[in-house]
Amino acid sequence: MKINERAQEQLELLWILSEETSNEPAASPGQLEDYRELVEAGLVILDGERVRLSATGKHEAAMAIRRHRLAERLFVDVLATDDSLIDEKACTLEHALFDGVDETICTLLGHPVVCPHGKPIPPGRCCEQGRASLSPIIAPLKDIKRGQGGKIAYLQMADSQRLHKLMAMGILPGVSIQVKETYPSVVFEAGYSQFAVDDEIAGDIFVRLAG
Amino acid sequence: MQNILTTVQANTTAPRDKGSAACHQAPQIDLDGYPLVVIVGSPNVGKSVLFNRLTGAYVTVSNYPGTTVEVTRGKTRLGGQEIGVLDTPGMYNLLPITEEERVASAILLNERPAAVIHVIDAKNLERMLPMTLQLIEAGLPLILAVNLMDEAELLGICIDIPALEQRLGIPCVGAAFASGRGSPEIRHAIEARVNLGRLAVKAMPGLVDYPGELEAAIQQVSELLEPGYPIAQRGMAILLLQGDPETLNQINNCQPEGADAIRRALADAQQIYRQPLSFVIANAQRQSALRIIGGLFKVNQPARSTFSAQLSNAMLRPLTGIPILLLVVFLLYEFVGVFGAQTLVEWLETHLFENWINPGIDGWLAIWVPWPALRSLIGGDFGVVTLGLRYAFAIILPIVGVFFIAFSIIEDSGYLPRLALMIDRLFKKIGLNGRAVIPLVLGFGCDTMATITTRTLETRRERVISTLLLSLAIPCSAQIGVMLALLTGYPFLLPAWLAVVSGVFLLVGYLTAKLMPGEKPSFYMELPPLRLPRARNILVKTYTRMEWYLREVFPLFIAASVVIWLGNLTGLFDLAVHALLPLVRWLDLPDQTAVAFLFGFFRRDYGAAGLYDLRASLSASQLLVAVVTMTLFVPCIAQFAVTIKERGWKTALGMAAFIFPFALLVGGALNTFLQWISFGK
Numbered sequence: 088m089k090i091n092e093r094a095q096e097q098l099e100l101l102w103i104l105s106e107e108t109s110n111e112p113a114a115s116p117g118q119l120e121d122y123r124e125l126v127e128a129g130l131v132i133l134d135g136e137r138v139r140l141s142a143t144g145k146h147e148a149a150m151a152i153r154r155h156r157l158a159e160r161l162f163v164d165v166l167a168t169d170d171s172l173i174d175e176k177a178c179t180l181e182h183a184l185f186d187g188v189d190e191t192i193c194t195l196l197g198h199p200v201v202c203p204h205g206k207p208i209p210p211g212r213c214c215e216q217g218r219a220s221l222s223p224i225i226a227p228l229k230d231i232k233r234g235q236g237g238k239i240a241y242l243q244m245a246d247s248q249r250l251h252k253l254m255a256m257g258i259l260p261g262v263s264i265q266v267k268e269t270y271p272s273v274v275f276e277a278g279y280s281q282f283a284v285d286d287e288i289a290g291d292i293f294v295r296l297a298g
Numbered sequence: 299m300q301n302i303l304t305t306v307q308a309n310t311t312a313p314r315d316k317g318s319a320a321c322h323q324a325p326q327i328d329l330d331g332y333p334l335v336v337i338v339g340s341p342n343v344g345k346s347v348l349f350n351r352l353t354g355a356y357v358t359v360s361n362y363p364g365t366t367v368e369v370t371r372g373k374t375r376l377g378g379q380e381i382g383v384l385d386t387p388g389m390y391n392l393l394p395i396t397e398e399e400r401v402a403s404a405i406l407l408n409e410r411p412a413a414v415i416h417v418i419d420a421k422n423l424e425r426m427l428p429m430t431l432q433l434i435e436a437g438l439p440l441i442l443a444v445n446l447m448d449e450a451e452l453l454g455i456c457i458d459i460p461a462l463e464q465r466l467g468i469p470c471v472g473a474a475f476a477s478g479r480g481s482p483e484i485r486h487a488i489e490a491r492v493n494l495g496r497l498a499v500k501a502m503p504g505l506v507d508y509p510g511e512l513e514a515a516i517q518q519v520s521e522l523l524e525p526g527y528p529i530a531q532r533g534m535a536i537l538l539l540q541g542d543p544e545t546l547n548q549i550n551n552c553q554p555e556g557a558d559a560i561r562r563a564l565a566d567a568q569q570i571y572r573q574p575l576s577f578v579i580a581n582a583q584r585q586s587a588l589r590i591i592g593g594l595f596k597v598n599q600p601a602r603s604t605f606s607a608q609l610s611n612a613m614l615r616p617l618t619g620i621p622i623l624l625l626v627v628f629l630l631y632e633f634v635g636v637f638g639a640q641t642l643v644e645w646l647e648t649h650l651f652e653n654w655i656n657p658g659i660d661g662w663l664a665i666w667v668p669w670p671a672l673r674s675l676i677g678g679d680f681g682v683v684t685l686g687l688r689y690a691f692a693i694i695l696p697i698v699g700v701f702f703i704a705f706s707i708i709e710d711s712g713y714l715p716r717l718a719l720m721i722d723r724l725f726k727k728i729g730l731n732g733r734a735v736i737p738l739v740l741g742f743g744c745d746t747m748a749t750i751t752t753r754t755l756e757t758r759r760e761r762v763i764s765t766l767l768l769s770l771a772i773p774c775s776a777q778i779g780v781m782l783a784l785l786t787g788y789p790f791l792l793p794a795w796l797a798v799v800s801g802v803f804l805l806v807g808y809l810t811a812k813l814m815p816g817e818k819p820s821f822y823m824e825l826p827p828l829r830l831p832r833a834r835n836i837l838v839k840t841y842t843r844m845e846w847y848l849r850e851v852f853p854l855f856i857a858a859s860v861v862i863w864l865g866n867l868t869g870l871f872d873l874a875v876h877a878l879l880p881l882v883r884w885l886d887l888p889d890q891t892a893v894a895f896l897f898g899f900f901r902r903d904y905g906a907a908g909l910y911d912l913r914a915s916l917s918a919s920q921l922l923v924a925v926v927t928m929t930l931f932v933p934c935i936a937q938f939a940v941t942i943k944e945r946g947w948k949t950a951l952g953m954a955a956f957i958f959p960f961a962l963l964v965g966g967a968l969n970t971f972l973q974w975i976s977f978g979k
Contacts, residue, residue, distance in 0.1 A: 203572065204572045205572065205573075242577070244573060244574060244577065247541075247574060247576075248395075248817070248820075249820060250574065250576075250577060251393065251395060251576065252395060252820070252822050253822070254391075254576065254577060254580040255390035255391050255393070255395060256390055256425075256822065256824060257390075257422075257424075257425035257426075257428065257584070259580060259581055259584050260581065261584070262425075267611065267614065268611075268614040268615060270615075270616065271616060271719065271720055271721075271722060271723045272719040272720075272722050272723075272732070272821065274614050274719065274825065277425070278421070278422050278424060278425055279419075279421035279422055279450075279453065280419075280421075280422050280425065280824055280825075281610075281824070281825040282822065282823065282824055282825065283614075283715065283718070283719035283722075283732075283821070283822070283823050283825055284821065284822045284823075285722055285723075285726070285731070285732075285820060285821040285822070287818075287820055288820055288821070288822050
């Protein structure tokens with residue numbers, strides 16, 4: 088089922104309000120009319136003045152958020168778009184990421200789990216299957232094979248302690264690395280130094296693969 | 299040697315915790331009133347080598363991040379002036395992660411040195427220069443020593459030092475301190491810098507380009523800071539924006555009225571960026587470092603694969619790494635267990651003491667000392683000389699000394715970090731990370747020293763778990779030496795003992811990790827290149843460790859002998875032995891073993907040695923039960939004292955309260971099991 092772009096954005100807003108803030112979404116009687124399409128599609132339930140996502144609505148909304156945040160990642164990591172343009176561009180692009188295109192991009196980007204703003208990206212089927220059939224452009228360090236390498240694209244920053252350690256050792260975006268060993272610990276070379284990290288830390292380092 | 303003024307325990311030097319943080323005092327001098335030079339830098343860049351070059355003093359030169367547990371002071375004479383020199387533990391930047399790094403940054407930020415030498419690895423100029431920039435922005439009187447130029451040149455790297463000096467605006471010296479290159483230049487630079495007096499260094503404008511809004515925030519916060527902090531306001535502001543809790547503490551203490559405005563400014567600045575400010579700042583510093591080295595760092599030839607690189611690769615893979623590990627353990631056993639604990643001990647104990655010294659002392663006492671009590675204090679079975687000194691010099695010294703030689707070789711070769719990465723997955727199961735392998739391996743030498751080294755671990759949880767395991771399941775070399783001699787008398791005893799003790803190690807580690815809440819450990823480590831250990835360094839390190847051992851542990855030895863003598867004299871010992879009797883009988887051991895267990899309270903190895911004397915009257919199964927119980931039994935007095943100091947009374951007593959009954963319980967369970975399978979009957 089495909090709904091129009093405005094309805095998708097309404098879904099995204101409702102999702103952010105209900106999942107990422109503690110606000111209970113409410114709408115004035117005048118606005119209720121706006122939700123008609125979503126209500127008819129069974130995605131939104133009106134409960135007096137309250138607006139709630141139905142179970143399918145929640146899923147649809149999560150997928151819409153996912154498309155938006157994947158689009159942001161694509162602009163930041165691959166297309167190196169200027170920060171000020173990202174929001175606008177992502178809003179346009181997200182509406183094109185249907186029919187499996189979202190999964191292709193997600194796989195290319197190494198199944199990222201946070202957007203450039205640090206908000207979580209809801210996982211899709213491709214993430215759950217850990218799909219890597221086509222060769223990704225960006226991959227977390229833990230998934231890179233021995234002998235492969237590239238430049239660090241970004242670091243995941245959810246854990247500030249771990250981020251701090253990486254920064255202290257000079258592991259920052261733009262640094263070229265090469266994987267020497269993957270088990271029992273990930274060993275990589277950066278400049279003329281070698282580092283060993285565990286899988287958790289290696290999962291925080293996303294690398295733009297060379298060649 | 300006389301140049302070492304004081305060796306200060308790391309956690310007692312200039313603590314940066316609240317209350318004692320420096321606000322306005324200005325000691326620019328070391329303990330004796332000389333101008334102070336502080337050496338800083340990441341691990342493995344040659345800080346200690348430079349320290350030795352400057353002071354001529356002997357200190358531990360570490361190839362391993364984390365074993366320079368102590369801060370070492372020395373002094374030197376430059377241009378007719380005495381100058382104090384201080385060597386710090388390795389640190390990657392001014393924001394500390396481990397306790398050691400905290401010490402290093404505290405020294406830097408609170409001691410007001412007359413000169414700071416930042417030692418960096420020439421090969422990794424790009425990665426190390428950001429810290430140089432931090433130090434310059436902190437207004438410290440900095441000299442940059444670009445060390446390991448020889449290693450860099452072998453890789454075809456060429457660095458334009460005069461250009462670097464010009465771009466950074468501070469004195470820079472290209473060096474290879476291990477061979478003496480750059481030593482005269484660095485002395486000259488220090489002398490010049492010290493003569494400038496307290497003139498602070500001002501960072502050249504635009505040295506680090508921060509994004510516009512961030513630069514504005516740095517200036518705003520700098521202006522809110524009162525003058526008089528030990529480092530420049532700009533440096534303070536940057537530390538605050540990076541979220542350094544200790545700098546914020548310092549602000550709260552020194553200008554409580556202004557702290558609110560500063561906190562607001564920090565929060566406002568964070569609002570501007572989607573990434574943490576510490577990350578934005580680190581990125582800007584890295585970009586600036588890249589700009590600064592642009593054109594002056596050239597690589598003329600690609601790196602070649604050397605033998606040491608191939609050996610290193612083999613150590614990183616389980617298929618080759620585990621056989622290498624087993625080979626290392628075997629060599630260690632041959633060197634420490636056979637050569638040290640058997641050949642050397644045999645010679646010293648039998649030939650030197652039993653044939654020469656002890657009969658001599660006893661004979662001399664019989665003639666010259668008429669009082670039996672005093673006679674038994676010096677000689678006889680438990681005397682200070684015949685027991686205390688004999689154990690110390692004939693058993694402990696050779697075993698511990700040989701172990702320390704072996705450990706220093708392993709440490710200097712750079713093998714330990716490779717061992718750490720190999721064992722990390724197993725250690726995660728017991729709540730530790732691979733890094734903890736260093737204190738635990740050192741524990742096989744001396745648990746007391748190892749307990750101090752647990753300081754290098756990051757979280758309190760890891761420090762507590764490793765301290766507990768050291769107290770419980772890691773026998774020290776002195777104890778192992780005696781136990782090996784005991785266990786090799788019967789077949790299967792040695793493997794059985796190994797299996798039970800390692801089982802207890804893993805089980806207790808696993809349960810403690812489950813029961814103790816806290817952060818999950820994470821493992822990250824720089825792997826230094828494999829290097830051929832230098833004989834001089836090995837000897838110096840072994841000497842330093844032995845000196846520490848004799849100073850810290852040896853007096854307790856003698857004290858223990860005196861206590862045992864007193865205990866015997868007053869009859870207190872008989873009471874204690876009686877109290878232990880039911881426990882010993884419960885383990886189906888002969889009554890005399892109670893004496894050995896009682897000795898075990900004083901020294902791990904006294905206990906083992908006591909069992910050794912009783913070995914003829916013990917069956918194989920009794921021997922196994924006794925040795926296992928003794929291994930797990932309470933730590934020695936020295937280790938317990940250090941545990942109290944490092945972990946606090948409550949934790950230390952808690953551990954003892956667990957270990958004592960637990961050791962007996964394991965002994966009891968083992969005894970029941972052995973009887974059930976009719977072992978050794």
